[in-house]
Amino acid sequence: MVFFSLERTPPLSPDEAWRRLTRWPRHADVVPLTRVTVTTDGPTREGTAFTARTTVGPLRFDDRMEVVLWRPPADGEPGLCRLEKRGRVVLGWAEIEVGPGPGGRSRVRWREELGVRFLPGLFDPLLRRAAHAMFGRAVNQLLRRP
Numbered sequence: 488m489v490f491f492s493l494e495r496t497p498p499l500s501p502d503e504a505w506r507r508l509t510r511w512p513r514h515a516d517v518v519p520l521t522r523v524t525v526t527t528d529g530p531t532r533e534g535t536a537f538t539a540r541t542t543v544g545p546l547r548f549d550d551r552m553e554v555v556l557w558r559p560p561a562d563g564e565p566g567l568c569r570l571e572k573r574g575r576v577v578l579g580w581a582e583i584e585v586g587p588g589p590g591g592r593s594r595v596r597w598r599e600e601l602g603v604r605f606l607p608g609l610f611d612p613l614l615r616r617a618a619h620a621m622f623g624r625a626v627n628q629l630l631r632r633p
Contacts, residue, residue, distance in 0.1 A: 488578070488579060488600050488601065488602035488611075489600070489601055489602070489611050489614050489615040489618065490598070490599070490600045490601075490615075491598075491599055491601070491615055491618055491619045491622070492596065492597065492598045492599070493595075493596070493597040493598075493619070493622060493623050493626055494594065494595065494596050494597075495594075495595040495597075495626060495627070495630060496588045496589060496592045496593065496594055496595070497592060497593055497595065497630040497631075498591075498592050499592070499593050499630065500593065501560040501565070501566065501585050501586055501587055501593045502559075502560060503593075504585045504593040504595055504630060505559055505560055505566050505583075505585045507629050507630055507632065507633075508583050508585065508595065508626070508629055508630070509531060509568055509583065511523050511525055511531070511535075511537045512524075512525065513629060513632070514539065514625065514629070515539070516628075516632070517624070517625045517628040517629055517632075518539070518541075518621070518625050520541050520542055520543055521539050521540065521541045521542075522539070522540050522542075523537055523538070523539045523540075524537060524538050524540070525537040526538060531554060531557060532554065532557050533554055533555060533556065533557045534553065534554065535553070535554040535557070536551065536552065536553045536554075536573075537551075537552055538550065538551045538552070538574075539552070548574070548576045548577065549574050549575075549576070549577075550572060550574050550576075550577040551572065551573040551574040551577075552570045552571065552572055552573065552574075552581075553570065553571050553573055554568060554569070554570055555569050555570070555571050556568060556569035560585055560586055563586075563587060564586065565584050565585060565586025565587070565594075566583075566584065566585045566586065567582065567583070567584050568582065568583045568584075569581070569582045570582075570583075572601075575604065576603060576604050576605075577601070577602070577603060577604075578601070578602040578603070578604060579599065579600040579601045579602050580599065580600050581597065581598070581599040581600075581601075582596075582597070582598045582599070583595070583596075583597055584596040584597075584598075595626065595630065597622060597626055599618070599622065601614065601618050
């Protein structure tokens, strides 16, 4: 398992940053070769489940996730969403925290512990760098797109 974190301060209100990051199907727009399907009825809440399916040629794997904590930003307090990864291949958790930031901006914190079953620990440094780059790019794009 590897841990990484990202922090961004977009020129958005906390509510808007939260909305852009937690509309799960939008993640497929910024993660190549991936489709996201929400498998529970909306709106998002604790218990919401979704699957990010990545397909590369004949290979495919599912990253199944469940929202285990759902607290949108309110009254100047940061929001926090915690996702638990429930798949057979992709393991771990992710937390998305969105609150007030400097100069009227939002402060976004994305923390994640990620593991890939059967991937030896020898590959942890590569996995950490790749995940940090991929999720950093995805978060940037999600925050830029209305």
